[in-house]
């Protein structure tokens with residue numbers, strides 16, 4: 646079995662990329678910022694631009710300290726490794742990214758178990774969490790970490806409300822657990838809810854932002870939390886090969902994203918709503934009403950699988966992603982505009998007809 650990604654068909658350009666907000670290209674302004682970045686050696690603490698990114702992100706999230714990482718996946722793995730010991734149990738939604746899409750990292754790297762909690766749209770209730778708390782005993786795995794995902798990717802980009810987060814965090818803390826947020830799309834939630842990110846994560850111990858999603862940077866994520874936690878986490882960053890050198894070039898792109906690409910996430914949410922309305926009118930397609938920039942749909946009524954639907958769109962220059970036999974995902978971001986959304990819907994209507 647080869648796990649290498651299939652080489653893309655470069656002969657048919659993607660004109661309207663609804664596959665993922667990870668596929669945005671750095672804008673001219675962002676590239677300019679990268680070229681002009683002052684750099685040093687990140688892993689010896691001498692890259693001023695990486696420090697600036699960490700300081701800005703820590704301030705944005707209201708946390709003491711932060712560290713720059715190559716990816717969100719590494720933020721999750723380093724956080725789990727730092728928070729937990731072998732044999733510990735993490736509580737997370739059963740469809741969370743950390744559970745389903747990180748190659749078993751928590752088990753392979755940290756030797757921890759994940760207990761998956763059910764819940765609508767990627768969000769579980771305080772009651773569900775309470776029911777999963779074990780009475781400490783010599784038999785039970787120690788439950789040391791609660792993990793929440795904001796927004797919930799597989800939940801259709803749904804947002805945890807601040808009160809819902811506080812409720813589950815309070816329960817976790819009362820049982821001696823720490824709370825970690827996969828904040829891959831936290832800023833989408835902040836824009837959608839109209840609440841500062843720092844307020845959303847006020848009850849969360851550690852949290853990271855992905856700069857390669859809606860923020861549009863080519864590489865990087867930043868993990869934030871208490872200074873003592875970040876201090877310890879650095880050994881795991883080093884151990885996993887996540888320490889960088891002239892990281893400032895990438896950090897400059899992330900700083901540019903913080904300065905230019907947060908407020909505009911509202912456009913992505915408006916485009917997602919328009920896309921959902923348009924797709925819902927295509928015979929045979931049903932759509933999960935989006936909250937942010939992710940639009941999941943079901944192709945059952947068209948007689949096509951999601952993969953067949955995607956395959957018919959691709960030669961037309963439209964790219965969408967497939968999540969299950971009949972379930973697919975479209976995603977809006979800074980490289981698709983309202984006119985392209987309209988065009989994509991027209992193409993979809995044609996290919997299922």
Ligand SMILES: *Cc1c(COP(=O)(O)O)cnc(C)c1O
Pocket residue numbers: 715716717718719742743794796797798827829830855857866
């Ligand atoms: C993309 C994503 C990740 C992983 O981030 P990478 O930067 O791709 O490693 C983790 N969690 C969620 C919810 C994501 O959407």
